[in-house]
Amino acid sequence: RTINIVASADRNRVAPETILLQVFKTHVPKLLEDYPGVSIYQAGEAEERARALSGLVSASLVALMVIYALLAIPLKSYLQPLVVMASIPFGFIGAILGHQIMNYDLVFFSLLGMIALAGVVINSSLVLVDFINRNRRLHGMNVRDAVIDSGMSRFRPIFLTSVTTFMGLLPLMVTRDFDTAPFVPLAVSLGFGVVFATAVTLILIPALFVILEDVLSLFREERQPTAVEAIDTTLTAES
Known part of the structure:
Protein backbone atom coordinates (compact mmCIF):
# COMPACT_ATOMS: atom_id res chain seq x y z
CA ARG A 1 0.00 0.00 0.00
CA THR A 2 1.23 3.47 -0.90
CA ILE A 3 0.37 6.76 0.79
CA ASN A 4 1.24 10.01 -0.98
CA ILE A 5 1.70 13.13 1.12
CA VAL A 6 1.61 16.36 -0.89
CA ALA A 7 2.15 19.86 0.47
CA SER A 8 2.94 23.34 -0.78
CA ALA A 9 5.13 25.71 1.22
CA ASP A 10 4.96 29.48 1.39
CA ARG A 11 8.50 30.47 0.43
CA ASN A 12 8.01 33.90 1.97
CA ARG A 13 7.78 32.24 5.37
CA VAL A 14 9.92 29.11 5.11
CA ALA A 15 11.83 27.23 2.42
CA PRO A 16 10.58 23.75 1.41
CA GLU A 17 14.09 22.39 1.92
CA THR A 18 13.96 23.47 5.56
CA ILE A 19 10.64 21.69 6.09
CA LEU A 20 11.92 18.49 4.47
CA LEU A 21 15.10 18.59 6.52
CA GLN A 22 13.13 18.96 9.73
CA VAL A 23 10.70 16.19 8.79
CA PHE A 24 13.43 13.71 7.90
CA LYS A 25 15.44 14.66 10.97
CA THR A 26 12.73 14.50 13.62
CA HIS A 27 9.67 12.60 12.39
CA VAL A 28 10.92 10.04 9.87
CA PRO A 29 13.29 8.20 12.27
CA LYS A 30 10.44 7.75 14.74
CA LEU A 31 8.13 6.40 12.04
CA LEU A 32 10.75 3.93 10.84
CA GLU A 33 11.32 2.83 14.41
CA ASP A 34 7.62 2.28 15.07
CA TYR A 35 6.94 0.68 11.68
CA PRO A 36 10.07 -1.17 10.47
CA GLY A 37 8.47 -2.32 7.22
CA VAL A 38 7.71 1.20 6.02
CA SER A 39 9.81 2.82 3.27
CA ILE A 40 9.81 6.58 2.79
CA TYR A 41 10.90 8.27 -0.44
CA GLN A 42 10.98 11.84 -1.65
CA ALA A 43 9.24 12.61 -4.91
CA GLY A 44 8.22 15.57 -7.01
CA GLU A 45 10.29 18.72 -6.67
CA ALA A 46 12.45 17.27 -3.90
CA GLU A 47 13.41 14.26 -6.02
CA GLU A 48 14.20 16.43 -9.04
CA ARG A 49 16.25 18.77 -6.87
CA ALA A 50 18.31 15.89 -5.47
CA ARG A 51 18.93 14.55 -8.97
CA ALA A 52 19.95 17.98 -10.23
CA LEU A 53 22.25 18.50 -7.26
CA SER A 54 24.16 15.29 -7.95
CA GLY A 55 24.81 16.39 -11.52
CA LEU A 56 25.65 19.89 -10.37
CA VAL A 57 28.66 18.74 -8.36
CA SER A 58 30.36 17.04 -11.30
CA ALA A 59 29.53 19.96 -13.59
CA SER A 60 31.05 22.37 -11.07
CA LEU A 61 34.33 20.44 -11.00
CA VAL A 62 34.48 20.53 -14.79
CA ALA A 63 33.76 24.26 -14.74
CA LEU A 64 36.61 24.87 -12.28
CA MET A 65 39.03 22.96 -14.49
CA VAL A 66 37.91 24.95 -17.52
CA ILE A 67 38.36 28.20 -15.59
CA TYR A 68 41.87 27.12 -14.60
CA ALA A 69 42.77 26.31 -18.20
CA LEU A 70 41.37 29.60 -19.49
CA LEU A 71 43.41 31.49 -16.90
CA ALA A 72 46.61 29.54 -17.46
CA ILE A 73 46.72 30.33 -21.18
CA PRO A 74 46.86 34.15 -21.01
CA LEU A 75 48.84 34.25 -17.75
CA LYS A 76 51.37 31.72 -19.13
CA SER A 77 51.74 30.17 -15.71
CA TYR A 78 50.58 27.07 -13.89
CA LEU A 79 50.58 28.71 -10.45
CA GLN A 80 49.19 32.20 -11.03
CA PRO A 81 45.73 30.82 -11.94
CA LEU A 82 45.64 29.25 -8.48
CA VAL A 83 46.32 32.68 -6.98
CA VAL A 84 43.46 34.13 -9.03
CA MET A 85 41.10 31.32 -8.04
CA ALA A 86 41.97 31.69 -4.34
CA SER A 87 39.16 34.23 -4.03
CA ILE A 88 36.47 31.66 -4.87
CA PRO A 89 36.22 30.09 -1.37
CA PHE A 90 35.87 33.53 0.17
CA GLY A 91 32.99 34.20 -2.19
CA PHE A 92 31.28 31.12 -0.76
CA ILE A 93 31.90 32.41 2.76
CA GLY A 94 30.36 35.74 1.81
CA ALA A 95 27.33 33.97 0.36
CA ILE A 96 26.78 32.03 3.58
CA LEU A 97 27.17 35.18 5.68
CA GLY A 98 24.70 36.93 3.37
CA HIS A 99 22.09 34.26 4.03
CA GLN A 100 22.54 34.74 7.75
CA ILE A 101 22.28 38.52 7.46
CA MET A 102 19.16 38.32 5.30
CA ASN A 103 17.74 35.51 7.45
CA TYR A 104 17.46 33.01 4.59
CA ASP A 105 18.16 29.30 4.65
CA LEU A 106 20.65 27.73 2.27
CA VAL A 107 18.55 26.13 -0.45
CA PHE A 108 19.09 24.72 -3.94
CA PHE A 109 19.01 28.15 -5.58
CA SER A 110 21.63 29.31 -3.08
CA LEU A 111 23.98 26.65 -4.44
CA LEU A 112 23.24 27.75 -7.98
CA GLY A 113 24.21 31.27 -6.99
CA MET A 114 27.46 30.04 -5.45
CA ILE A 115 28.38 28.17 -8.61
CA ALA A 116 27.72 31.26 -10.71
CA LEU A 117 29.70 33.22 -8.13
CA ALA A 118 32.82 31.18 -8.87
CA GLY A 119 33.01 32.68 -12.34
CA VAL A 120 32.30 36.21 -11.14
CA VAL A 121 34.62 36.72 -8.17
CA ILE A 122 37.75 35.84 -10.14
CA ASN A 123 37.28 38.93 -12.32
CA SER A 124 38.74 41.24 -9.69
CA SER A 125 41.61 38.86 -8.98
CA LEU A 126 42.37 38.47 -12.67
CA VAL A 127 42.45 42.24 -13.21
CA LEU A 128 44.82 42.63 -10.28
CA VAL A 129 47.20 39.83 -11.28
CA ASP A 130 47.24 40.92 -14.92
CA PHE A 131 48.09 44.50 -13.92
CA ILE A 132 50.91 43.24 -11.69
CA ASN A 133 52.38 41.23 -14.56
CA ARG A 134 52.05 44.21 -16.88
CA ASN A 135 53.90 46.48 -14.46
CA ARG A 136 56.74 44.00 -14.18
CA ARG A 137 56.93 43.36 -17.91
CA LEU A 138 56.53 46.88 -19.30
CA HIS A 139 57.93 49.03 -16.50
CA SER A 153 45.61 51.76 -9.45
CA ARG A 154 42.94 49.05 -9.59
CA PHE A 155 41.29 49.66 -6.22
CA ARG A 156 38.63 52.06 -7.48
CA PRO A 157 37.56 50.05 -10.57
CA ILE A 158 37.41 46.80 -8.61
CA PHE A 159 35.52 48.39 -5.72
CA LEU A 160 32.99 50.16 -7.95
CA THR A 161 32.39 47.03 -10.02
CA SER A 162 31.52 45.03 -6.92
CA VAL A 163 29.32 47.75 -5.45
CA THR A 164 27.37 48.22 -8.68
CA THR A 165 26.88 44.45 -8.94
CA PHE A 166 25.53 44.35 -5.40
CA MET A 167 23.24 47.32 -5.97
CA GLY A 168 21.89 45.74 -9.14
CA LEU A 169 20.95 42.60 -7.21
CA LEU A 170 19.58 44.48 -4.20
CA PRO A 171 16.01 44.94 -5.53
CA LEU A 172 15.71 41.20 -6.04
CA MET A 173 17.16 40.47 -2.60
CA VAL A 174 14.63 42.62 -0.75
CA THR A 175 11.58 41.55 -2.74
CA ARG A 176 8.84 39.52 -1.06
CA ASP A 177 6.81 38.53 -4.11
CA PHE A 178 5.78 34.90 -4.35
CA ASP A 179 6.83 34.61 -8.00
CA THR A 180 10.39 35.83 -7.40
CA ALA A 181 10.90 34.19 -3.99
CA PRO A 182 12.85 31.17 -5.35
CA PHE A 183 15.43 33.47 -6.94
CA VAL A 184 16.10 35.57 -3.84
CA PRO A 185 18.65 33.11 -2.36
CA LEU A 186 20.45 33.09 -5.70
CA ALA A 187 20.71 36.89 -5.64
CA VAL A 188 21.86 36.82 -2.01
CA SER A 189 24.65 34.37 -2.87
CA LEU A 190 25.82 36.49 -5.79
CA GLY A 191 25.50 39.89 -4.13
CA PHE A 192 27.10 39.21 -0.77
CA GLY A 193 29.62 36.77 -2.25
CA VAL A 194 30.93 39.37 -4.69
CA VAL A 195 31.23 42.06 -2.03
CA PHE A 196 32.96 39.84 0.52
CA ALA A 197 35.29 38.23 -2.02
CA THR A 198 36.29 41.63 -3.41
CA ALA A 199 37.14 42.96 0.05
CA VAL A 200 39.32 39.92 0.68
CA THR A 201 40.78 39.98 -2.83
CA LEU A 202 42.29 43.43 -2.42
CA ILE A 203 44.35 42.11 0.50
CA LEU A 204 44.72 38.39 -0.14
CA ILE A 205 45.68 38.29 -3.82
CA PRO A 206 48.62 40.75 -3.57
CA ALA A 207 49.89 38.88 -0.51
CA LEU A 208 49.62 35.50 -2.24
CA PHE A 209 51.35 36.87 -5.33
CA VAL A 210 54.31 38.10 -3.28
CA ILE A 211 54.50 34.79 -1.40
CA LEU A 212 54.42 32.86 -4.68
CA GLU A 213 57.23 34.94 -6.17
CA ASP A 214 59.32 34.58 -3.00
CA VAL A 215 58.94 30.80 -3.09
CA LEU A 216 59.77 30.66 -6.80
CA SER A 217 62.83 32.86 -6.27
CA LEU A 218 64.12 30.40 -3.67
CA PHE A 219 63.88 27.56 -6.17
CA ARG A 220 65.61 29.67 -8.82
CA GLU A 221 68.49 30.41 -6.44
CA GLU A 222 68.88 26.73 -5.61
CA ARG A 223 69.06 25.81 -9.28
CA GLN A 224 71.65 28.46 -10.16
CA PRO A 225 75.25 27.21 -9.72
CA THR A 226 77.54 29.15 -7.44
CA ALA A 227 80.59 31.00 -8.76
CA VAL A 228 82.98 28.30 -7.50
CA GLU A 229 80.93 25.55 -9.12
CA ALA A 230 80.85 27.48 -12.39
CA ILE A 231 84.67 27.90 -12.35
CA ASP A 232 85.21 24.22 -11.56
CA THR A 233 82.92 23.26 -14.40
CA THR A 234 84.80 25.55 -16.80
CA LEU A 235 88.23 24.23 -15.76
CA THR A 236 87.05 20.65 -16.10
CA ALA A 237 85.72 21.34 -19.56
CA GLU A 238 89.01 23.01 -20.64
CA SER A 239 91.18 20.20 -19.31
Missing part, protein backbone atom coordinates in the same frame (compact mmCIF):
# COMPACT_ATOMS: atom_id res chain seq x y z
CA GLY A 140 60.52 46.67 -15.05
CA MET A 141 59.18 46.96 -11.50
CA ASN A 142 60.13 44.51 -8.81
CA VAL A 143 57.42 42.34 -7.30
CA ARG A 144 56.56 44.50 -4.30
CA ASP A 145 56.46 47.77 -6.23
CA ALA A 146 54.31 46.17 -8.93
CA VAL A 147 51.90 44.79 -6.32
CA ILE A 148 51.59 48.12 -4.50
CA ASP A 149 51.10 50.10 -7.71
CA SER A 150 48.52 47.62 -9.01
CA GLY A 151 46.57 47.67 -5.77
CA MET A 152 46.44 51.46 -5.75
Whole structure:
Protein backbone atom coordinates (compact mmCIF):
# COMPACT_ATOMS: atom_id res chain seq x y z
CA ARG A 1 0.00 0.00 0.00
CA THR A 2 1.23 3.47 -0.90
CA ILE A 3 0.37 6.76 0.79
CA ASN A 4 1.24 10.01 -0.98
CA ILE A 5 1.70 13.13 1.12
CA VAL A 6 1.61 16.36 -0.89
CA ALA A 7 2.15 19.86 0.47
CA SER A 8 2.94 23.34 -0.78
CA ALA A 9 5.13 25.71 1.22
CA ASP A 10 4.96 29.48 1.39
CA ARG A 11 8.50 30.47 0.43
CA ASN A 12 8.01 33.90 1.97
CA ARG A 13 7.78 32.24 5.37
CA VAL A 14 9.92 29.11 5.11
CA ALA A 15 11.83 27.23 2.42
CA PRO A 16 10.58 23.75 1.41
CA GLU A 17 14.09 22.39 1.92
CA THR A 18 13.96 23.47 5.56
CA ILE A 19 10.64 21.69 6.09
CA LEU A 20 11.92 18.49 4.47
CA LEU A 21 15.10 18.59 6.52
CA GLN A 22 13.13 18.96 9.73
CA VAL A 23 10.70 16.19 8.79
CA PHE A 24 13.43 13.71 7.90
CA LYS A 25 15.44 14.66 10.97
CA THR A 26 12.73 14.50 13.62
CA HIS A 27 9.67 12.60 12.39
CA VAL A 28 10.92 10.04 9.87
CA PRO A 29 13.29 8.20 12.27
CA LYS A 30 10.44 7.75 14.74
CA LEU A 31 8.13 6.40 12.04
CA LEU A 32 10.75 3.93 10.84
CA GLU A 33 11.32 2.83 14.41
CA ASP A 34 7.62 2.28 15.07
CA TYR A 35 6.94 0.68 11.68
CA PRO A 36 10.07 -1.17 10.47
CA GLY A 37 8.47 -2.32 7.22
CA VAL A 38 7.71 1.20 6.02
CA SER A 39 9.81 2.82 3.27
CA ILE A 40 9.81 6.58 2.79
CA TYR A 41 10.90 8.27 -0.44
CA GLN A 42 10.98 11.84 -1.65
CA ALA A 43 9.24 12.61 -4.91
CA GLY A 44 8.22 15.57 -7.01
CA GLU A 45 10.29 18.72 -6.67
CA ALA A 46 12.45 17.27 -3.90
CA GLU A 47 13.41 14.26 -6.02
CA GLU A 48 14.20 16.43 -9.04
CA ARG A 49 16.25 18.77 -6.87
CA ALA A 50 18.31 15.89 -5.47
CA ARG A 51 18.93 14.55 -8.97
CA ALA A 52 19.95 17.98 -10.23
CA LEU A 53 22.25 18.50 -7.26
CA SER A 54 24.16 15.29 -7.95
CA GLY A 55 24.81 16.39 -11.52
CA LEU A 56 25.65 19.89 -10.37
CA VAL A 57 28.66 18.74 -8.36
CA SER A 58 30.36 17.04 -11.30
CA ALA A 59 29.53 19.96 -13.59
CA SER A 60 31.05 22.37 -11.07
CA LEU A 61 34.33 20.44 -11.00
CA VAL A 62 34.48 20.53 -14.79
CA ALA A 63 33.76 24.26 -14.74
CA LEU A 64 36.61 24.87 -12.28
CA MET A 65 39.03 22.96 -14.49
CA VAL A 66 37.91 24.95 -17.52
CA ILE A 67 38.36 28.20 -15.59
CA TYR A 68 41.87 27.12 -14.60
CA ALA A 69 42.77 26.31 -18.20
CA LEU A 70 41.37 29.60 -19.49
CA LEU A 71 43.41 31.49 -16.90
CA ALA A 72 46.61 29.54 -17.46
CA ILE A 73 46.72 30.33 -21.18
CA PRO A 74 46.86 34.15 -21.01
CA LEU A 75 48.84 34.25 -17.75
CA LYS A 76 51.37 31.72 -19.13
CA SER A 77 51.74 30.17 -15.71
CA TYR A 78 50.58 27.07 -13.89
CA LEU A 79 50.58 28.71 -10.45
CA GLN A 80 49.19 32.20 -11.03
CA PRO A 81 45.73 30.82 -11.94
CA LEU A 82 45.64 29.25 -8.48
CA VAL A 83 46.32 32.68 -6.98
CA VAL A 84 43.46 34.13 -9.03
CA MET A 85 41.10 31.32 -8.04
CA ALA A 86 41.97 31.69 -4.34
CA SER A 87 39.16 34.23 -4.03
CA ILE A 88 36.47 31.66 -4.87
CA PRO A 89 36.22 30.09 -1.37
CA PHE A 90 35.87 33.53 0.17
CA GLY A 91 32.99 34.20 -2.19
CA PHE A 92 31.28 31.12 -0.76
CA ILE A 93 31.90 32.41 2.76
CA GLY A 94 30.36 35.74 1.81
CA ALA A 95 27.33 33.97 0.36
CA ILE A 96 26.78 32.03 3.58
CA LEU A 97 27.17 35.18 5.68
CA GLY A 98 24.70 36.93 3.37
CA HIS A 99 22.09 34.26 4.03
CA GLN A 100 22.54 34.74 7.75
CA ILE A 101 22.28 38.52 7.46
CA MET A 102 19.16 38.32 5.30
CA ASN A 103 17.74 35.51 7.45
CA TYR A 104 17.46 33.01 4.59
CA ASP A 105 18.16 29.30 4.65
CA LEU A 106 20.65 27.73 2.27
CA VAL A 107 18.55 26.13 -0.45
CA PHE A 108 19.09 24.72 -3.94
CA PHE A 109 19.01 28.15 -5.58
CA SER A 110 21.63 29.31 -3.08
CA LEU A 111 23.98 26.65 -4.44
CA LEU A 112 23.24 27.75 -7.98
CA GLY A 113 24.21 31.27 -6.99
CA MET A 114 27.46 30.04 -5.45
CA ILE A 115 28.38 28.17 -8.61
CA ALA A 116 27.72 31.26 -10.71
CA LEU A 117 29.70 33.22 -8.13
CA ALA A 118 32.82 31.18 -8.87
CA GLY A 119 33.01 32.68 -12.34
CA VAL A 120 32.30 36.21 -11.14
CA VAL A 121 34.62 36.72 -8.17
CA ILE A 122 37.75 35.84 -10.14
CA ASN A 123 37.28 38.93 -12.32
CA SER A 124 38.74 41.24 -9.69
CA SER A 125 41.61 38.86 -8.98
CA LEU A 126 42.37 38.47 -12.67
CA VAL A 127 42.45 42.24 -13.21
CA LEU A 128 44.82 42.63 -10.28
CA VAL A 129 47.20 39.83 -11.28
CA ASP A 130 47.24 40.92 -14.92
CA PHE A 131 48.09 44.50 -13.92
CA ILE A 132 50.91 43.24 -11.69
CA ASN A 133 52.38 41.23 -14.56
CA ARG A 134 52.05 44.21 -16.88
CA ASN A 135 53.90 46.48 -14.46
CA ARG A 136 56.74 44.00 -14.18
CA ARG A 137 56.93 43.36 -17.91
CA LEU A 138 56.53 46.88 -19.30
CA HIS A 139 57.93 49.03 -16.50
CA GLY A 140 60.52 46.67 -15.05
CA MET A 141 59.18 46.96 -11.50
CA ASN A 142 60.13 44.51 -8.81
CA VAL A 143 57.42 42.34 -7.30
CA ARG A 144 56.56 44.50 -4.30
CA ASP A 145 56.46 47.77 -6.23
CA ALA A 146 54.31 46.17 -8.93
CA VAL A 147 51.90 44.79 -6.32
CA ILE A 148 51.59 48.12 -4.50
CA ASP A 149 51.10 50.10 -7.71
CA SER A 150 48.52 47.62 -9.01
CA GLY A 151 46.57 47.67 -5.77
CA MET A 152 46.44 51.46 -5.75
CA SER A 153 45.61 51.76 -9.45
CA ARG A 154 42.94 49.05 -9.59
CA PHE A 155 41.29 49.66 -6.22
CA ARG A 156 38.63 52.06 -7.48
CA PRO A 157 37.56 50.05 -10.57
CA ILE A 158 37.41 46.80 -8.61
CA PHE A 159 35.52 48.39 -5.72
CA LEU A 160 32.99 50.16 -7.95
CA THR A 161 32.39 47.03 -10.02
CA SER A 162 31.52 45.03 -6.92
CA VAL A 163 29.32 47.75 -5.45
CA THR A 164 27.37 48.22 -8.68
CA THR A 165 26.88 44.45 -8.94
CA PHE A 166 25.53 44.35 -5.40
CA MET A 167 23.24 47.32 -5.97
CA GLY A 168 21.89 45.74 -9.14
CA LEU A 169 20.95 42.60 -7.21
CA LEU A 170 19.58 44.48 -4.20
CA PRO A 171 16.01 44.94 -5.53
CA LEU A 172 15.71 41.20 -6.04
CA MET A 173 17.16 40.47 -2.60
CA VAL A 174 14.63 42.62 -0.75
CA THR A 175 11.58 41.55 -2.74
CA ARG A 176 8.84 39.52 -1.06
CA ASP A 177 6.81 38.53 -4.11
CA PHE A 178 5.78 34.90 -4.35
CA ASP A 179 6.83 34.61 -8.00
CA THR A 180 10.39 35.83 -7.40
CA ALA A 181 10.90 34.19 -3.99
CA PRO A 182 12.85 31.17 -5.35
CA PHE A 183 15.43 33.47 -6.94
CA VAL A 184 16.10 35.57 -3.84
CA PRO A 185 18.65 33.11 -2.36
CA LEU A 186 20.45 33.09 -5.70
CA ALA A 187 20.71 36.89 -5.64
CA VAL A 188 21.86 36.82 -2.01
CA SER A 189 24.65 34.37 -2.87
CA LEU A 190 25.82 36.49 -5.79
CA GLY A 191 25.50 39.89 -4.13
CA PHE A 192 27.10 39.21 -0.77
CA GLY A 193 29.62 36.77 -2.25
CA VAL A 194 30.93 39.37 -4.69
CA VAL A 195 31.23 42.06 -2.03
CA PHE A 196 32.96 39.84 0.52
CA ALA A 197 35.29 38.23 -2.02
CA THR A 198 36.29 41.63 -3.41
CA ALA A 199 37.14 42.96 0.05
CA VAL A 200 39.32 39.92 0.68
CA THR A 201 40.78 39.98 -2.83
CA LEU A 202 42.29 43.43 -2.42
CA ILE A 203 44.35 42.11 0.50
CA LEU A 204 44.72 38.39 -0.14
CA ILE A 205 45.68 38.29 -3.82
CA PRO A 206 48.62 40.75 -3.57
CA ALA A 207 49.89 38.88 -0.51
CA LEU A 208 49.62 35.50 -2.24
CA PHE A 209 51.35 36.87 -5.33
CA VAL A 210 54.31 38.10 -3.28
CA ILE A 211 54.50 34.79 -1.40
CA LEU A 212 54.42 32.86 -4.68
CA GLU A 213 57.23 34.94 -6.17
CA ASP A 214 59.32 34.58 -3.00
CA VAL A 215 58.94 30.80 -3.09
CA LEU A 216 59.77 30.66 -6.80
CA SER A 217 62.83 32.86 -6.27
CA LEU A 218 64.12 30.40 -3.67
CA PHE A 219 63.88 27.56 -6.17
CA ARG A 220 65.61 29.67 -8.82
CA GLU A 221 68.49 30.41 -6.44
CA GLU A 222 68.88 26.73 -5.61
CA ARG A 223 69.06 25.81 -9.28
CA GLN A 224 71.65 28.46 -10.16
CA PRO A 225 75.25 27.21 -9.72
CA THR A 226 77.54 29.15 -7.44
CA ALA A 227 80.59 31.00 -8.76
CA VAL A 228 82.98 28.30 -7.50
CA GLU A 229 80.93 25.55 -9.12
CA ALA A 230 80.85 27.48 -12.39
CA ILE A 231 84.67 27.90 -12.35
CA ASP A 232 85.21 24.22 -11.56
CA THR A 233 82.92 23.26 -14.40
CA THR A 234 84.80 25.55 -16.80
CA LEU A 235 88.23 24.23 -15.76
CA THR A 236 87.05 20.65 -16.10
CA ALA A 237 85.72 21.34 -19.56
CA GLU A 238 89.01 23.01 -20.64
CA SER A 239 91.18 20.20 -19.31
